[in-house]
Amino acid sequence: MTEVTAPDVRHVIGRIARGLMARGGEGVENVIYRLSEQPLKDENFKAPEPATKPVVKHLDATLAAARTLDAELSDALKVLAPALHWEQSASYTDALLGAGFSDNYAWAELIGPKGFFAGNDYLIGVLLLGPHRHYLDHYHPAPELYWPLTEPSDWRKGDDQPFVTRRQGDVIWHPSLVTHATITHERPLLAVYVWTRNVSVGARLCAAMKG
Numbered sequence: 001m002t003e004v005t006a007p008d009v010r011h012v013i014g015r016i017a018r019g020l021m022a023r024g025g026e027g028v029e030n031v032i033y034r035l036s037e038q039p040l041k042d043e044n045f046k047a048p049e050p051a052t053k054p055v056v057k058h059l060d061a062t063l064a065a066a067r068t069l070d071a072e073l074s075d076a077l078k079v080l081a082p083a084l085h086w087e088q089s090a091s092y093t094d095a096l097l098g099a100g101f102s103d104n105y106a107w108a109e110l111i112g113p114k115g116f117f118a119g120n121d122y123l124i125g126v127l128l129l130g131p132h133r134h135y136l137d138h139y140h141p142a143p144e145l146y147w148p149l150t151e152p153s154d155w156r157k158g159d160d161q162p163f164v165t166r167r168q169g170d171v172i173w174h175p176s177l178v179t180h181a182t183i184t185h186e187r188p189l190l191a192v193y194v195w196t197r198n199v200s201v202g203a204r205l206c207a208a209m210k211g
């Protein structure tokens with residue numbers, strides 16, 4: 001296996017930044033400004049221990065689907081694939097999120113404590129969600145941007161708001177502490193996510209609060 005290098009990761013991050021700036025939308029300036037403050041020099045690079053999860057079986061198919069949005073980004077992400085450290089939030093159990101959820105969900109940081117650059121109160125990574133999943137209402141202090149690389153998926157922002165179908169390349173912004181949820185259908189979802197600050201407090205499921 002060829003080792004993943006700092007330029008490989010910066011290539012992906014730069015491609016994401018370029019795609020978001022070209023698209024524009026709520027939150028993009030915040031994401032780009034905070035990205036400009038991140039230490040991404042060679043000396044800041046430290047590859048994580050690779051780790052996989054069952055949902056990673058969907059990575060190749062989602063990367064292939066992502067090529068219609070940005071082939072260069074998809075190919076650059078594929079270079080990183082063997083080196084990614086896939087994780088799950090410990091509080092996300094099948095009891096809360098439905099049987100099989102933990103086999104259909106994981107995220108991998110590019111910038112963040114578990115990523116290739118530790119970052120400065122900032123996370124950027126990719127989320128994989130398998131088919132026919134409902135990532136229930138949750139919230140967190142961090143303002144968050146999602147950028148789906150595949151389609152379609154349905155997204156809700158705000159308590160009791162309707163789900164809206166989002167396409168590949170749409171920019172989705174969740175202000176701090178606003179409740180949000182995601183539904184997938186036949187196709188698995190690959191999305192870029194960014195937390196722009198206040199990253200030390202994790203997400204809380206509303207279902208967990210109800211006991």
Ligand SMILES: [Fe+2]
Binds near residue numbers: 138174180203
């Ligand atoms: Fe979130």
